[in-house]
Amino acid sequence: MLKDNIILMHLRLAKFMKFSICNDNLDKLLFSEPKKIVIYGEAATGKTNILLNTIKCSYTSLTQHETLFFISTEGSSFVTRMYLLDIDSRNVFFSIAIDQQHILSNVLEIVKNLDLLKPVCIIIDSINYHYRIESLTPIGIKLFTELLSLLDTFNENGVFIISSAQVRASEDEVFPGYVYLHYWADIVIELERISTSRRVLRIVKPKIDRLFQFDVVANGVKWLT
Numbered sequence: 554m555l556k557d558n559i560i561l562m563h564l565r566l567a568k569f570m571k572f573s574i575c576n577d578n579l580d581k582l583l584f585s586e587p588k589k590i591v592i593y594g595e596a597a598t599g600k601t602n603i604l605l606n607t608i609k610c611s612y613t614s615l616t617q618h619e620t621l622f623f624i625s626t627e628g629s630s631f632v633t634r635m636y637l638l639d640i641d642s643r644n645v646f647f648s649i650a651i652d653q654q655h656i657l658s659n660v661l662e663i664v665k666n667l668d669l670l671k672p673v674c675i676i677i678d679s680i681n682y683h684y685r686i687e688s689l690t691p692i693g694i695k696l697f698t699e700l701l702s703l704l705d706t707f708n709e710n711g712v713f714i715i716s717s718a719q720v721r722a723s724e725d726e727v728f729p730g731y732v733y734l735h736y737w738a739d740i741v742i743e744l745e746r747i748s749t750s751r752r753v754l755r756i757v758k759p760k761i762d763r764l765f766q767f768d769v770v771a772n773g774v775k776w777l778t
Contacts (some may be wrong), residue, residue, distance in 0.1 A: 572584035
């Protein structure tokens, strides 16, 4: 793996870009400064929609050399949604990772291109998809912790890190990799589906006693609170 000091040498820091989820109250809680954010919830709770909506609400503030990276571990199903949201992908790089090693390779490619591209946000959907199986082996756990360490270095140098995490109802943990991700993340968000279209977002780390309701609609996310 490339050493952390390569990032420290080449990552050009600038004023934080205006990041948004199109909800002023949430923006103040989540994006006042670059943080590591994990969003978890069961299937169909809106995790991918929230991630893509954040891109939609933020990418227009990118300067010429600033870039967003979206890494999917769940195939190309996000592509149709991306086009429906009319996201201009000139400064947004999308990729698909087939295992944990591939996620790590994708992030290392960002390191190799720091002279050409300035990453302002790395989004992974979902960060624990392959970990659920690969954590059965020591190398699987090692790859996962190496990924978190590398993302840590990016974040320490001004890059937002946002990831979703899959939940399995049969798991003993809140979600696979919880013991690592809950400690690693600055902010942990839980999503819950309460009707066909309506979801609830709650911040569980740090615990905030406020609920944010939203609907998933054709052009993204419609905030109700």
